[in-house]
Amino acid sequence: MTTFAVLAALLLLLALGFVLPALLRAQRVPPGVDPVHAAPPGDPQRGLAVGLAVALVAGAALVYAAVGAPASLQATRTPETVPELVQHLKTSPGDAAAWRRLARAYESAQRFNEAVEAYRQLVKLTPGDADALLDYAVTLAMSGNQQLGGEPEQLIQQALTLAPQNVQALALAGSVRFERQDYAGAVALWRQVLLHAPADSPVAAAIADSIARAESLAGVPKRGQGDKS
Template identity: 30%
Template sequence: MIDLWLVLALLVLPLAVCIAWPLLRSQTRGARPPVESANHSTQAMLYREHLAELEAALESGSVDEAQYASLKNELARKLLAEEGAAYRVSAARSGGRGLLFALAFALPFAAVGLYFSWGAHDDVALYRDIAASHSGQSDMVVEARITQQLRERASTHPQDLSSRYALAQRLLVSNDIEGAVAQYRYIVAHEPEAVNVRAELAQALFFAGGSKMTPDVLSEVNQVLEVQPNNTTALGLAGIAAFDRKDYGGARAFWQRALDQLTPGSNAAQALAAGVARAEKALRGAGEQLAAGEVPSDVPSQGDGDDVADEASRIAVQVTLSGSVQPAPDTPVFVYARTADSPMPLAIVRLTAGELPAEVVLDESRAMMPGRSLSTVNEVQLVARLAIGGNARPAPGDWQGEVKTLSRAQWGKPVHIAIDQKI
């Protein structure tokens, strides 16, 4: 906030100096002999000299009594007129000092007060918090404050779609997927041409459905690709849809188109490259060949071929429910992997309580966002949570089980999580 106060000072202080300048000049002149007093003494002296001359003329008989009286009155009127002008000038120069002092001191305080009352002080503070968050210089308290302030702004300023968009992204990262979907839907309803936001809505809907393709997701993806055929988020989802229906060639084509637009070697590029390699492996397993002109993807791997590359970012988790917990069969169960420093899942699967016990696989196809997947980390936490309230965000009353630390070297081994701890 220091630079803000410096700007305010640069705007207000010069004006205060302009107001105070006449006072400073007046005080400087006050140290000099008063001109008005000197003028008054000179006029009085001249009056006495002229009066003495009139009296001498009267005594000598040069003027009579009537002329003497007339000239004396004229001399007095002249003296009064000159002294009155001098008085008015003096009064004009010395008056109003108190008002100028009051304005010089009150103006800066009034400006600051009006700024806090009418200005965008809260918005500036929020912007600074968000900038600190993006640079990794915030903590959990600041993050919670940012989200709360964005919620309040979305409520009080419904026309501010930029703040609502920032809120949607934060809710998605914090695993409040239903909240993120609601915000994305609001933006798309008011700005149908916001294609990138529609793509993120499709992604949020995909996560809300337990990382499964639904008609809503496909509808949003198709609308995005009609306008932006090379939208990487939509292409990634389209590839997942094609892979799910065993159209491995289509999945490879979608993922390769998205991969071609990304910076080689980036986390997002590595995740998509792994997907392309998986699609090629599935094609070979189905006895199909790559189309003419297509070159197999070059995905770095260790050991023997594609199997090692796939297994390197794959975690199989056996999930069971404690016998002391008796939820409704349709109660959602979220199984996900995350890092210790972020609540954002790297991979997530949605089940229901009626499907337990079950084995799920967390891999690149379950990644929530491009650039954040299992292939980008070497250690994760595993969580299986029974969402009693049906919300993707953890809430009191939910049940969960977890593995606090699982290194990459252990990912190839079976992992068991029992949901037996109440939040």
């Protein structure tokens, strides 16, 4: 099984409960974009950090493909295929919205290398867009070694500078810390994410589980343990 397939359930859960509302406002892939179903091979045991990173983008793309755009957007948007977008951008390279749609189309098709190129153009046109920087960071990681260190981390930090309370940025920054085995740093960032999730939601439970795992790896005793009284 591929990494993408193994994480699919988690992606849908996180995207539906937490990530999807913000991403819908950011104009995700429109209905009609032609997907190419070719899942890349990978190790299903990529770990928590990769799972969170993929969930923020790939999971949202899956859900969006399933539910489509809101009716208000459908009424004003003409469906565009990948070839149509590519052709349009040859004559209108400054159309940031089209670059975003093209990047989403490539994401949904798991064509991450091509999505990276589309995002590279997008962030040039919209340098102050924290969401674009974050999506670029995750897709860049997926196209490489599936780790957030290096250039993806730099993009995440740029996004945090622009939007310090952006929950996607906080979650990804926590994943970077987790990759580095800075479990205390990961917990601190993920606790900020937890503040934005409804207390009784599946997402809050998933975040809490991630925090518990990081604390366990850091050697933090579970509540109720270590008390001598």
